[in-house]
Amino acid sequence: MIGLSTASVYPESTAHAFNYAALLGYDAVEVMVGIDALSQQTTAIQQLIDHHGVPVCAVHAPCLLITQRVWGTDPWGKLERSAEMAAALGADVVVVHPPFRWQKDYAREFVQGIEGLELSTGIAFAVENMYPWRASSKRSVEAYLPGRDPSTEPYANATIDLSHAAVAQTDPIAMAERLGERLRHIHLTDGTGSAKDEHLVPGRGNQPAAEFLKYLAAADFSGHVVAEINTRKAATSQQRSADLAESLDFAREHLGMPRIERP
Template identity: 60%
Template sequence: MAQDSNRSALRAPKVALSTASVYPEPTSAAFEIAGRLGYDGVEVMVWTDPVSQDVDALRRLSDQHGVPILAVHAPCLLITQRVWSTDPWTKLKRARAAAESLGASTVVVHPPFRWQRAYAREFERGVWRMAQETDVRFAVENMYPWRYRDRELLAYAPNWDPTEDDYRHFTLDLSHTATSRSDTLKMLDTMGDRLAHLHLADGTDSAKDEHLVPGRGDQPCAEVLERLAASGFDGHVVVEVNTRRAMSSQEREADLADALAFTRLHLSTSRLADS
């Protein structure tokens, strides 16, 4: 009975909106939409939008809309290879400094690309070293093999699946588990208490990284949320969906409202069952 009482008293994880979810609208739009829809905060995807790279501009947006910045996604994408330097370690140091300055608890980072050989060799040790220098969590994200027709390219090193290596914190991305055709619940169990961050999106076994609104693919989004709520997960849940095909700003906002409602519903379901 005491255990059930403690569970029901657990505070639900905060739900943030990734600024990538409003693309092609700018970073500033994510703060406005997150505030209007009632998200608990944002995750800033640092990319080619100059505002996403500017700590002072981000702080002003956070203050203006009353929306805290909960996480910073380091510029690890192909299109951001020159953002915040071409040196990957400099990128991580700047992401850490931004997170510390903005009050964010997490830096999301991808495994290195295979052609970043020196970075890949030192990545595991380097992430541990940087994590020991700050209270900010460096959460390494699961990725996926690149596919073209019947061919598969392993683009990441040491691996697209970070659970095969030793990291203190992970980000679990459910669109990426779909694209990699992984057993999502098995990966969740493998990450265990090292799971610090969730990128919530849906997907199918398409070769494309779809980032569908949760509930519109075949990933166990509801079950993952319910498990996290029941376990006392102390990280953040970030809605990271693709709204590029939205025909209007209103349609985009409706998708993001649906994603938030889905997330809150399933984060509360387990807690209600235990109460």
């Protein structure tokens, strides 16, 4: 299943993401719960599913800096609400970032807490790889606890994001090998290895995006591959649509799936 993250259409809305997904031939949508009020409303998302005929495969919990107050300030409450939304929409994955370093109490209980949530909800909480915050090539800050690499912790489920791997200068294929069957979810994108989290269209950076997808196909990966790209610089909806279509075609080609013929 190849999905489209609603974050990929920003500054357009969650509703626009479902429209793009349906028009371009994506199999599903990942809902980024964010400052778009619609993204926080399960009933509204269900209406989009029904209207466009595109299911939701995953819910991304509101754990970004800009979403620190979405659904309150209690991090565990945010995850519980994310699981409730996922269950109501028929999604089987909640994507979550590891805690920020200053969230010490949350970080101390994070590994055990994630395991408990999975047991109590039946939803996979796929912890995402992150990156050091770098001011330059020589100065960086480790901003996440218990760590930014999910393969070093005993999580049952993990997400690999290729843009985050680029910033961290980490080999995503080696990370996938370490995770093995614990790899549940992919954010397909790209980066150049700069200090900026670029989220480029796959194939436009220097990450082994094609090789990574071929590795997944050879390993019979059964999770979700979700395009999560930055289209903020697209001057028109046509340009944004072209970037989204290119990302989907890239995924299908290197996963060994037939190309979608569009008008």
